[in-house]
Amino acid sequence: MYLRKIKHKARIIFEWNNLNAEFDLSIINPQKRFFTWSHTMAENTQRIFQEKELGYGLEEFYLTSSDIGEWTFNMTYFGNHSKLDEPTYVKITIYKNFGSANETKNIKVVRLHKKNIEQTVVKLIVN
Numbered sequence: 001m002y003l004r005k006i007k008h009k010a011r012i013i014f015e016w017n018n019l020n021a022e023f024d025l026s027i028i029n030p031q032k033r034f035f036t037w038s039h040t041m042a043e044n045t046q047r048i049f050q051e052k053e054l055g056y057g058l059e060e061f062y063l064t065s066s067d068i069g070e071w072t073f074n075m076t077y078f079g080n081h082s083k084l085d086e087p088t089y090v091k092i093t094i095y096k097n098f099g100s101a102n103e104t105k106n107i108k109v110v111r112l113h114k115k116n117i118e119q120t121v122v123k124l125i126v127n
Helices: 041-054
Strands: 010-016 021-028 034-039 057-063 069-080 088-096 104-112 118-126
Touching: 010 021, 010 118, 021 057, 034 041, 034 057, 069 088, 069 104, 088 118, 104 118
Parallel strands: none
Antiparallel strands: 010 057, 010 088, 021 034, 021 069, 069 118, 088 104
């Protein structure tokens, strides 16, 4: 619980069902600069083990009034490091005007199954 109300232009949450899944999440900002967050054993081994202990995988981002413009979120799926061939789904929850009276919520579910192919999972306009 927050002591004062938090307001952001947007909040985006990525949740995945398969904790063994390996993928990159590339985020392209309105200035066409990008950042890649890796969920792979090579890059984030400790975090993946922690997710397995907690029982869930989640990453979230907050966008403020200084983040106005179009944001693109791409994912590249590398498979999973399990012996089981479990399907991988990513639930993407987008809150616009997060923390305000006119907050909206949109949920999208994407199946990751094409390996080594970058796919756009969300385009988000922050205004």
